[in-house]
Amino acid sequence: MIILISTTALLSLVTIIFLQQPQFGQAASGERLERMKKSKHFRDGAFANLSYTPPLTEGYSMTGVMYNFFFKKNPRQKPLKAIPSVKTDLKNLPADSNVVVWFGHSSYYMQVDGLKILVDPVFSGNASPIPGTTKAFEGTNSYGVNDLPEIDYLLISHDHYDHLDYSTIKELKGKVKNVICGLGVGAYFEQWGHLPEIISERDWNETIAIGENIKIHTLTARHFSGRTFKRNTTLWLAYLIETPGQKIFIGGDGGYDTHFAEIGNRFGTIDLAILENGQYNLAWRAIHCLPEEVVQAAKDLNAKRVMPVHSGKFSLALHSWDEPLNEVSRLSKLNDLPLVTPQIGEVVWMNDEGQVFGEWWKIVETR
Structure with missing residues (x-):
């Protein structure tokens, strides 16, 4: 019994010390916290979704989920060979071009x-605070901060490690002119060395006007936040970029709900919807869309084209690494929904609706 108590105490002490490392971030305080408390989405010390959002679907247990993760791994969770990619010179793209370049998972340049x-740039090759535990697939980490031009706006959807990467954000210091993020997330940026004056923390349904012709709208998503054991102390966001010629929806992470239709009704036709498609499971479908829900969300958004992301770089669920793209591709064909599926680094020309993309994931040999 003495040995058990001593071991438990030692592990607790090690955990407490480990959680003091800067990659875990700092909690909001002072004026930042007071502004968070004024949000109608902040209740009892945490943010809440519009609809009831259980951490697990009814009928599933955390014990069962953890057992499956440790003892029932899918042999095809990771690709056997390197993921194909293209090396694009981002600093010398035509200045007047409207483009998207995907870096794998949910990171991209526009x-x-x-x-x-x-x-949501993640260039460290890891989607976890513990080095080497959630490593990027071979071939998917060929881009870094040095490949980027100066960035006018850095958009962060939420504070999870596969979207807000400590080492990448540290390296971006001085290269980013403006940061837009959810309420509370700015505390991380300040701790990691970014100037307070470039950080704009937003609630759902706010609009940032850039000059006379461009607006960035911060919108509702159905998800959660947290970098330690406490959830929902910062806000998660979706975005819509609106220009005179196009509308681009950036979904971040989140489960299916009525907010997609509400956004579609508000903004009309959306030219390109970038939607999370991957790292899903029936057990947590409230916080991550299944492929059929991705297609339905695109319909609700009145999207002309959809770019599925949140796959192709990290394995964070039990499905096969290529299942998300296989499924959304199959379903999009049944629903006559044009997909944008570039390789990592391949340039997507947003003004070219006829651009053709191959099913690159089908040529990768898998386990």
Whole structure:
């Protein structure tokens, strides 16, 4: 009994010390916390979704989920060979071009009407605070901060490690002119060395006007946040970039709900919807869309084209690494929904709706 108590105490002490490392971030305080408390989505010390959002679907247990993760791994969770990619010179893309370049998972670079935008960059090759535990697939980590031009706007959807990467954010210091993120997330940026004056923390349904012609709307998503054991102390966001010529929806992470239709009704036709498609499971479908829900969300959004992301780089669920793309591709054909499925680094020309993309994932030999 003495040995058990001593071991438990030692493990607790090690955990407490480990959680003091800067990659875990710092909690909001002072004026930042007071502003969070004024949000109608902040209740009892945490943010809440519009609809009831259980951490697990009814009928599933955390014990069962953890057992499956440790003892029932899918042999095809990771690709056997390197993921194909293209090395694009991002610094010398035509200045007047409207493009998207995907870096795998949910990270991508955009040029929109002259603005250079970066979304959820993760260049460390790891989607976990513990080094080496959630490593990027071979071939998927060929881009880094040095490959980027100066960034006008960095958009962060939420604070999870596969979207807000400590080492990448540290390295971006001085290269980013403006940061937009959810309420509370700015505390991480300040701790990691970014100037407070470039950080804009937003609630759902706010609009940032950039000049006379461009707007960035911060919108509702159905998800959660947290970098330690406490959830929902910062807000998660979706975005819509609106210019005179196009509308681009950036979904971040989140489960299916009525907010997609509400956004579609508000903004009309959306030219390109970038939607999470991957790392899903029936056990947590409230916080991550299944492929059929991705297609339905695209319909609700009145999307002309859909770019599925949140796959192709990390394995964070038990499905086969290529299942998300196989399924959304099959379902999109049944629903006559054009998909945008570039290789990592391949340039997507947003003004070219006829651009053709191959099913690159089908040529990768898998386990």
